[in-house]
Amino acid sequence: xxxxxxxxxxxxxxxxxxxxxxxxxxxxxxxxxxxxxxxxxxxxxxxxxxxxxxxxxxxxxxxxxxxxxxxxxxxxxxxxxxxxxxxxxxxxxxxxxxxxxxxxxxxxxxxxxxxxxxxxxxxxxxxxxxxxxxxxxxxxxxxxxxxxxxxxxxxxxxxxxxxxxxxxxxxxxxxxxxxxxxxxxxxxxxxxxxxxxxxxxxxxxxxxxxxxxxxxxxxxxxxxxxxxxxxxxxxxxxxxxxxxxxxxxxxxxxxxxxxxxxxxxxxxxxxxxxxxxxxxxxxxxxxxxxxxxxxxxxxxxxxxxxxxxxxxxxxxxxxxxxxxxxxxxxxxxxxxxxxxxxxxxxxxxxxxxxxxxxxxxxxxxxxxxxxxxxxxxxxxxxx
Amino acid sequence: xxxxxxxxxxxxxxxxxxxxxxxxxxxxxxxxxxxxxxxxxxxxxxxxxxxxxxxxxxxxxxxxxxxxxxxxxxxxxxxxxxxxxxxxxxxxxxxxxxxxxxxxxxxxxxxxxxxxxxxxxx
Numbered sequence: 001x002x003x004x005x006x007x008x009x010x011x012x013x014x015x016x017x018x019x020x021x022x023x024x025x026x027x028x029x030x031x032x033x034x035x036x037x038x039x040x041x042x043x044x045x046x047x048x049x050x051x052x053x054x055x056x057x058x059x060x061x062x063x064x065x066x067x068x069x070x071x072x073x074x075x076x077x078x079x080x081x082x083x084x085x086x087x088x089x090x091x092x093x094x095x096x097x098x099x100x101x102x103x104x105x106x107x108x109x110x111x112x113x114x115x116x117x118x119x120x121x122x123x124x125x126x127x128x129x130x131x132x133x134x135x136x137x138x139x140x141x142x143x144x145x146x147x148x149x150x151x152x153x154x155x156x157x158x159x160x161x162x163x164x165x166x167x168x169x170x171x172x173x174x175x176x177x178x179x180x181x182x183x184x185x186x187x188x189x190x191x192x193x194x195x196x197x198x199x200x201x202x203x204x205x206x207x208x209x210x211x212x213x214x215x216x217x218x219x220x221x222x223x224x225x226x227x228x229x230x231x232x233x234x235x236x237x238x239x240x241x242x243x244x245x246x247x248x249x250x251x252x253x254x255x256x257x258x259x260x261x262x263x264x265x266x267x268x269x270x271x272x273x274x275x276x277x278x279x280x281x282x283x284x285x286x287x288x289x290x291x292x293x294x295x296x297x298x299x300x301x302x303x304x305x306x307x308x309x310x311x312x313x314x315x316x317x318x319x320x321x322x323x324x325x326x327x328x329x330x331x332x333x334x335x336x337x338x339x340x341x342x343x344x345x346x347x348x349x350x351x352x353x354x355x356x357x358x359x360x361x362x363x364x365x366x367x368x369x370x371x372x373x374x375x376x377x378x379x380x381x382x383x
Numbered sequence: 384x385x386x387x388x389x390x391x392x393x394x395x396x397x398x399x400x401x402x403x404x405x406x407x408x409x410x411x412x413x414x415x416x417x418x419x420x421x422x423x424x425x426x427x428x429x430x431x432x433x434x435x436x437x438x439x440x441x442x443x444x445x446x447x448x449x450x451x452x453x454x455x456x457x458x459x460x461x462x463x464x465x466x467x468x469x470x471x472x473x474x475x476x477x478x479x480x481x482x483x484x485x486x487x488x489x490x491x492x493x494x495x496x497x498x499x500x501x502x503x504x505x
Contacts, residue, residue: 136441
């Protein structure tokens with residue numbers, strides 16, 4: 001499902017599906033009006049009510065705009081100086097859900113601040129963290145929350161004057177005629193009333209962070225991507241093709257695992273550091289299937305180094321780690337180092353032996369959440 | 384106060400997908416410092432030695448966006464339209480969509496439509 005991955009419309013339809021726009025060969029008039037449309041996601045609420053998992057695409061459609069911007073800039077660098085002075089790229093974001101658009105406008109404002117303003121390093125870091133927590137995860141530290149205008153990141157802090165100010169600011173900018181927005185951003189006048197409704201809603205809504213985080217449970221492994229396989233409405237041909245592809249991927253991973261040299265094995269992520277070669281081999285043999293499961297998933301969807309630790313941490317605490325520079329504000333996150341060590345030392349049973357002081361973490365990130373007693377996401381890796 | 388958009392709409396089924404997708408893109412576009420000291424290929428280099436947080440991945444990605452916004456100042460427009468796709472496209476073609484400037488495109492070089500059929504019964 002290529003649409004889970006990021007697309008740069010200048011370059012591709014996702015990884016493995018390159019389709020570069022030869023901007024070097026474009027005539028001057030074409031170069032000055034390159035245009036892309038990202039659009040039409042349908043109504044997420046209706047899909048949800050039908051009991052269908054929302055794909056990430058429905059939620060983060062605009063992320064393709066960001067990747068396309070990166071692609072456009074990379075392409076621009078390949079142009080001659082004369083061509084560079086002509087290039088102009090127009091990206092239209094069209095969505096039926098005003099809330100999505102309002103959120104994206106907020107992110108774009110923050111990006112604009114980063115691009116245009118002289119900011120001290122702490123402020124920059126806070127803004128970047130705000131973008132990060134807006135983009136990934138469901139809870140954010142209160143300083144991010146107060147910086148943003150995005151209250152759906154549930155926070156039980158009382159309405160803060162800074163937050164009210166930020167919402168007021170966004171509204172003021174949109175209500176100006178024409179809207180007083182960053183130069184690169186154009187919001188169609190017909191979209192503005194609905195976007196303001198969304199901002200107003202978020203400003204007023206009070207939801208329980210505790211409740212939200214309790215409900216925020218890990219998806220069953222692979223379940224969010226296999227929902228169509230048991231669905232009678234999906235064509236059997238499509239299911240067969242996707243299963244064949246999955247089988248081929250899996251075989252490729254077995255082959256790769258078998259091709260590892262001893263050196264590879266010793267620094268392989270599924271082997272705890274400091275183990276002897278014999279121990280490493282034994283461990284990999286024991287956990288072979290679950291390792292392959294994990295790697296197959298990573299092949300298809302990418303991964304980040306350090307994910308094994310952080311994903312386990314995430315499902316314990318329901319929050320991603322903040323930037324290192326801001327750890328001083330979150331004493332609870334120093335637990336992460338211990339968590340990592342314990343997790344690695346006890347690769348077969350860390351689940352029951354690691355305990356994160358939930359209250360400690362919760363006070364430090366200023367969101368009142370609890371860590372529910374739940375099955376860990378990566379159960380397969382523990383056994 | 385009611386708002387049809389709801390609040391649950393924004394929840395990612397698996398939040399860890401986001402940094403993974405971003406990391407794949409960073410890797411593909413050579414953004415930031417190479418974070419992999421890979422075995423065979425980056426995708427398999429899940430090494431304990433590599434300490435890259437989800438935040439760092441996201442930072443690398445958005446730093447590149449910010450660089451692009453700076454470098455392409457005056458050469459990039461992001462236009463936001465709220466509405467139904469087919470209706471909006473017709474109105475774009477007819478030139479009757481709010482305050483949309485005449486200079487904005489009515490035809491596009493490339494269009495990406497979200498893959499709704501995956502989420503709906505086919």
